Amino acid sequence: xxxxxxxxxxxxxxxxxxxxxxxxxxxxxxxxxxxxxxxxxxxxxxxxxxxxxxxxxxxxxxxxxxxxxxxxxxxxxxxxxxxxxxxxxxxxxxxxxxxxxxxxxxxxxxxxxxxxxxxxxxxxxxxxxxxxxxxxxxxxxxxxxxxxxxxxxxxxxxxxx
Amino acid sequence: xxxxxxxxxxxxxxxxxxxxxxxxxxxxxxxxxxxxxxxxxxxxxxxxxxxxxxxxxxxxxxxxxxxxxxxxxxxxxxxxxxxxxxxxxxxxxxxxxxxxxxxxxxxxxxxxxxxxxxxxxxxxxxxxxxxxxxxxxxxxxxxxxxxxxxxxxxxxxxxxxxxxxxxxxxxxxxxxxxxxxxxxxxxxxxxxxxxxxxxxxxxxxxxxxxxxxxxxxxxxxxxxxxxxxxxxxxxxxxxxxxxxxxxxxxxx
Numbered sequence: 001x002x003x004x005x006x007x008x009x010x011x012x013x014x015x016x017x018x019x020x021x022x023x024x025x026x027x028x029x030x031x032x033x034x035x036x037x038x039x040x041x042x043x044x045x046x047x048x049x050x051x052x053x054x055x056x057x058x059x060x061x062x063x064x065x066x067x068x069x070x071x072x073x074x075x076x077x078x079x080x081x082x083x084x085x086x087x088x089x090x091x092x093x094x095x096x097x098x099x100x101x102x103x104x105x106x107x108x109x110x111x112x113x114x115x116x117x118x119x120x121x122x123x124x125x126x127x128x129x130x131x132x133x134x135x136x137x138x139x140x141x142x143x144x145x146x147x148x149x150x151x152x153x154x155x156x157x158x159x160x161x
Numbered sequence: 162x163x164x165x166x167x168x169x170x171x172x173x174x175x176x177x178x179x180x181x182x183x184x185x186x187x188x189x190x191x192x193x194x195x196x197x198x199x200x201x202x203x204x205x206x207x208x209x210x211x212x213x214x215x216x217x218x219x220x221x222x223x224x225x226x227x228x229x230x231x232x233x234x235x236x237x238x239x240x241x242x243x244x245x246x247x248x249x250x251x252x253x254x255x256x257x258x259x260x261x262x263x264x265x266x267x268x269x270x271x272x273x274x275x276x277x278x279x280x281x282x283x284x285x286x287x288x289x290x291x292x293x294x295x296x297x298x299x300x301x302x303x304x305x306x307x308x309x310x311x312x313x314x315x316x317x318x319x320x321x322x323x324x325x326x327x328x329x330x331x332x333x334x335x336x337x338x339x340x341x342x343x344x345x346x347x348x349x350x351x352x353x354x355x356x357x358x359x360x361x362x363x364x365x366x367x368x369x370x371x372x373x374x375x376x377x378x379x380x381x382x383x384x385x386x387x388x389x390x391x392x393x394x395x396x397x398x399x400x401x402x403x404x405x406x407x408x409x410x411x412x413x
Contacts, residue, residue, distance in 0.1 A: 040314055043345075046327060047334040064328065066351060067317060071310045071405070073361035108335050111279030116361070 007138020009149050014122070014131045019081075022126070024089060025057040026097060027081040029122060031068055033061065043067040045078040047108075052100050075105055077119035085126040087154050094154070097121075098147040102140050114140055121150055125157040132157065176232060179220060183239050186213055187286070190246040194293070200257055203250045210247035214240060214411070221340045233340035238281040240340075244411050245274035245290060249297075256301065261383040262370060266406075268298055269365050273410060277342060303383065305369060308362035309404050312355045318348035321413060342412035356404060364406055371401035 016034045021027050028049060030039035041064040052058055061081070070076050080097065087093050101119065109115055116137060123132045132153050136146040186209075192198075193206050221236035248271035255264035275291045320330045321344040332343045371388065372380050379390035379399065392399045 043315075046317065050331060051333050064317060066314050067348075068312065068354065069315050069348075070312045071363040071367070072312075072357070072359050073363050111276040111283075 007136065007142030007145060009138075009145060010135040011149065011153065012133050012135075014133050016131055019124070019131065021061060021081060021083075021124070023059060023081075023083065024086045025059045026086070026093070028058065028060050029079040029081050030061060030064075031079055033079070038066060039064070040066045040068050042076050042078050043069040044076060048078050048104060051104055051107075055100050056096060074116040074118050075108070077101060077105075077117060079120050079122065081122045081124060082150065082154075083124045083126050084154060084157055094147055094150045098143045102143050105140060117143065119146070121146070123150060123153050123157065125160075128157075128160070130157060130160075176235070179217075180235075183217070183242075184286075187242060187246060190243075190250065191290075194246060194249045194253065196253055196256070198253070200254055203254050207247055207250050207254070210243050210250070214243050214247075217243065225339045228339075230339055234281050234337055237337060237340035237342075238278050240411070241274045241278035241281075242287070242290075245271045245278065245294075248274060249290075249294060252297070261302075262368075265302060265368065266366050268294065268302070270410065272298075272365075277337075277410075277412060280337060305365075307358040307360060307369065308365060309367040309369070309402050310357045310359040310362045311353065311367075311405050312357065313350050314352040314354060316349045316351065318345040321346045344408075344412070364408075366406040367403045369400050369402040371399075373399040 014034075019029075019033055028041065028045055030041045032040050039062050041060075045060075045064055045067065049058060049060065068076075082093065082097070090096075101117070105115065105117060117140065119136045121134045121136075123134065124130070125132075134146065134149050134153060136143070136149075138145075190206050190210065193203050217236055217239050221233050221240065224233040224236060248267045252264050252267040252271060255261075255267060272291070272294050275287060275294060278287055279291070317326060317328050319325065320327045320332045322332045322338050322341055323330050327345045332338060334343055334345060336343050368382070370382050372382055373392045373394060374380055374387075375394070377392045377394045377399075379388045379392055379401075380386070381388055
């Protein structure tokens with residue numbers, strides 16, 4: 001766990017044999033992607049997808065039908081999957097993704113106090129299928145640290161593979 | 162439902178003239194947004210807001226029909242500001258009638274209208290209203306350290322702008338399109354997942370309204386008076402509150 005200022009980043013390796021996505025795009029995952037039950041996405045998913053599809057190569061794992069609505073003031077972002085092969089094709093992908101998230105949240109909360117962002121990114125090492133979940137909780141400014149953490153995981157995973 | 166008929170002025174009026182009239186109207190309402198002002202006059206001002214909202218929405222509709230997005234959004238800004246003042250007047254009226262829960266709801270409505278208005282125009286007048294509402298909140302109400310924040314699983318629903326499935330249309334939540342705020346509507350709750358107590362809720366209307374003291378007396382959170390109800394504290398402290406409110410803001 002890495003804690004600095006108003007943010008916290010938690011990193012853990014996960015085992016999800018059911019996740020077979022081989023997409024070169026950013027993939028929005030349902031929260032219960034490890035379960036066999038009907039997929040449930042964060043309620044921010046669809047607007048985020050619509051807003052960012054012109055700026056990012058992004059897709060849903062499956063078409064959302066059920067959404068998890070959290071009535072908290074924090075912004076619970078969609079769960080994003082980034083594969084190592086997508087990063088090697090586009091080294092700027094992580095930076096672009098974090099910047100798109102920051103811009104979206106800034107616009108969404110225009111006229112209101114800036115929220116706490118809760119965002120999870122899953123990194124998939126394409127060769128080994130190893131999955132690492134990086135959870136971010138903090139303010140907009142701290143997203144730079146999330147970007148660094150994803151880069152570190154991506155470099156380590158590719159050297160281990 | 163019967164449609165509301167709004168009498169429009171016969172003569173043509175420029176946007177600048179409407180804007181001037183709007184500023185005068187806002188000032189005239191603001192003068193009555195104080196505790197000491199007559200409740201009777203405050204009620205008259207609320208009725209005037211209702212009438213004027215009808216006129217502004219007609220102008221907005223005309224701008225939307227001409228597909229003039231900028232002007233439609235300017236009228237929407239006016240709509241939100243009038244609603245913010247209307248809600249603040251209602252806050253004072255309810256407060257004087259000792260309906261503290263209702264007064265709190267109108268305060269939050271006023272704050273939310275102000276924040277939507279700020280999405281379109283940010284100027285001293287809106288910021289002053291925002292500051293006045295925040296001051297009223299601090300001085301009139303006790304302050305809540307925790308609020309209710311439910312979590313549930315729901316269907317995608319429809320778009321408030323085009324009424325298509327929200328999955329397939331191009332509109333984005335919280336964006337303003339042709340003078341209307343995009344929201345997901347007609348959502349069906351499939352499963353209630355949890356109820357959490359949080360410091361920073363999405364909806365600050367979801368407050369704790371009653372609690373209990375060490376002796377098990379139920380206490381009204383606004384007045385701290387005993388309600389007369391006796392509760393069993395053996396299994397934990399009792400709290401009662403609003404778990405969920407259906408948003409009713411006039412943003413279309």
